[in-house]
Amino acid sequence: MSVKTTIAAQFQQVAREQDRMLAPLSDELRLVQSGLDSLSFAIIVARLEDSLGVDPFNATEAVEFPVTFGDFVRLYERFAK
Amino acid sequence: MPSESLWESITAAGAPHGRLYGVRHVIPLAELAHATSLCGRLEELRDRSVMLLAQDQLTAALALIELDGVARRMVLCPPDLAPQHLPALVRDAEADACVVDEGTATAAADVPTPFYVRADLTRSGIPRRSSRATEWVLLTSGTTGVPKLVLHTLESLMSALRAGARAPAETLVWSTFYDIRRYGGLQVFLRGMHAGSLVLSDPIEPVSNFFARAAAAGVTHISGTPSHWRRALMSGAAATIAPRYVRLSGEIADQPILDNLRAAYPAATVAHVFASTEAGVAFEVRDGHAGFPAALVGAPGAVELRVAEETLQIRSPGAALRYLGEGVEPLRTADGFVDTGDRIEAQGGRYYFMGRRGGVINVGGLKVHPEEVEAVINAHPWVRMSLVRARRNAITGAIVTADVVMAAAGVGSGTPPVAEVLTRELTEACRRSLAPHKVPAMIRIVSALEVSASGKLVRPLA
Numbered sequence: 001m002s003v004k005t006t007i008a009a010q011f012q013q014v015a016r017e018q019d020r021m022l023a024p025l026s027d028e029l030r031l032v033q034s035g036l037d038s039l040s041f042a043i044i045v046a047r048l049e050d051s052l053g054v055d056p057f058n059a060t061e062a063v064e065f066p067v068t069f070g071d072f073v074r075l076y077e078r079f080a081k
Numbered sequence: 082m083p084s085e086s087l088w089e090s091i092t093a094a095g096a097p098h099g100r101l102y103g104v105r106h107v108i109p110l111a112e113l114a115h116a117t118s119l120c121g122r123l124e125e126l127r128d129r130s131v132m133l134l135a136q137d138q139l140t141a142a143l144a145l146i147e148l149d150g151v152a153r154r155m156v157l158c159p160p161d162l163a164p165q166h167l168p169a170l171v172r173d174a175e176a177d178a179c180v181v182d183e184g185t186a187t188a189a190a191d192v193p194t195p196f197y198v199r200a201d202l203t204r205s206g207i208p209r210r211s212s213r214a215t216e217w218v219l220l221t222s223g224t225t226g227v228p229k230l231v232l233h234t235l236e237s238l239m240s241a242l243r244a245g246a247r248a249p250a251e252t253l254v255w256s257t258f259y260d261i262r263r264y265g266g267l268q269v270f271l272r273g274m275h276a277g278s279l280v281l282s283d284p285i286e287p288v289s290n291f292f293a294r295a296a297a298a299g300v301t302h303i304s305g306t307p308s309h310w311r312r313a314l315m316s317g318a319a320a321t322i323a324p325r326y327v328r329l330s331g332e333i334a335d336q337p338i339l340d341n342l343r344a345a346y347p348a349a350t351v352a353h354v355f356a357s358t359e360a361g362v363a364f365e366v367r368d369g370h371a372g373f374p375a376a377l378v379g380a381p382g383a384v385e386l387r388v389a390e391e392t393l394q395i396r397s398p399g400a401a402l403r404y405l406g407e408g409v410e411p412l413r414t415a416d417g418f419v420d421t422g423d424r425i426e427a428q429g430g431r432y433y434f435m436g437r438r439g440g441v442i443n444v445g446g447l448k449v450h451p452e453e454v455e456a457v458i459n460a461h462p463w464v465r466m467s468l469v470r471a472r473r474n475a476i477t478g479a480i481v482t483a484d485v486v487m488a489a490a491g492v493g494s495g496t497p498p499v500a501e502v503l504t505r506e507l508t509e510a511c512r513r514s515l516a517p518h519k520v521p522a523m524i525r526i527v528s529a530l531e532v533s534a535s536g537k538l539v540r541p542l543a
Binding site: 018042067 | 308
């Protein structure tokens with residue numbers, strides 16, 4: 001599974017668990033409009049650390065906070081290499 | 082000497098020029114000199130103990146300004162207070178009145194005499210008169226789930242503000258993500274009222290709308306938890322505002338969030354503050370680095386810091402006086418220090434926060450007691466024991482996870498469930514009885530958990 005499909009699956013899974021209406025995922029989708037709250041993102045980041053082995057938000061180098069779903073995926077692609 | 086009331090303090094230098102910005106209403110503070118939000122019934126609340134149950138922050142703010150110096154006691158109830166706790170709080174606060182607004186959704190049977198507070202002010206012919214120092218009571222979460230009542234006075238709440246005395250020449254516009262009925266928000270409320278204006282937030286308002294309102298009001302100073310700020314940075318709306326001062330408190334401010342905020346607001350001072358409802362505001366760190374200079378510990382001054390058993394203790398005129406209620410624990414040690422429960426560790430001339438002692442988990446500024454989550458999990462017939470712990474998280478500081486040991490065959494009824502079924506059932510059980518931030522994000526089935534010689538689960542520190 002690619003990084004992007006892993007991330008997309010996790011967004012859908014957590015949205016279901018948290019009873020959140022997830023907007024259709026596209027690169028341009030702004031995370032703030034995704035329907036997910038901070039807790040949902042926290043869970044996604046923790047689960048992705050388990051499945052992809054990286055947590056870009058906890059990296060030693062400062063990362064820019066992603067604004068769109070595309071930014072989010074690129075951030076993980078950069079660190080998952 | 083009768084102490085100065087909030088209104089007297091706000092108007093000490095003349096009529097206030099500032100405004101109080103709610104989501105729907107904007108109130109020029111000067112109007113409060115001859116108008117009331119309490120429908121002309123303020124005098125009926127004189128000397129009473131009042132539960133402040135207004136849902137809206139703006140109406141709550143108006144009530145606070147009017148009631149200070151009039152009521153004997155005000156209990157500041159945040160809007161998400163669980164209604165089942167009300168009877169105990171009313172009893173312990175000896176409340177004999179409450180202030181509600183049109184959003185308050187509380188059964189009348191649970192609360193004493195209601196008075197309505199409204200954002201559309203009515204003219205008042207009665208001059209504003211204070212007759213006493215009102216007690217301010219804040220709520221903080223307790224181990225049993227019932228919030229603890231923390232007693233402050235305006236003097237203790239204002240102590241950090243007075244210590245940082247500044248020239249009132251220029252008008253500042255404060256804002257905060259916090260609810261003003263929590264300690265961090267209340268500090269910003271008091272600063273805003275004295276320094277100029279205050280832009281209130283609303284929990285259901287998107288960050289972009291909140292920032293648009295704050296920008297329109299000309300926000301200069303703004304505060305929130307690291308989790309609030311991470312959400313703001315991810316909203317893409319951070320550039321909407323151009324504050325001169327960005328403040329973080331309520332959670333550990335790590336280096337990445339400080340760096341990100343400095344990058345987002347290059348012209349601003351980014352400061353993180355250590356404060357708690359019980360200990361008050363202890364110190365502010367403006368050097369852009371996580372942690373705080375070790376020299377603050379043991380330094381002389383109005384606020385004193387010491388380390389006992391790796392935990393930060395604070396003695397301060399800004400600390401609360403005591404907890405209210407029967408059989409409550411003392412809030413301070415015999416020599417006047419408040420034990421913060423926050424563990425700190427020295428590294429290279431600085432102290433760094435290592436998490437809470439006693440395992441209280443802080444999820445985005447909301448406390449979770451592991452034991453209350455374990456109680457829900459342990460109620461499942463196929464669970465023998467469980468350990469709920471924090472997992473570090475860059476978005477909310479921490480999230481909740483659980484390790485579960487299954488009961489041996491024969492203890493539960495029927496055939497043992499497979500792991501996936503059990504974790505799903507446990508998650509569902511937690512969701513039914515706990516707030517979303519308390520539900521474990523991950524549940525692992527493990528073969529054993531470490532138990533100490535005294536028969537207690539070994540809880541990881543931090």
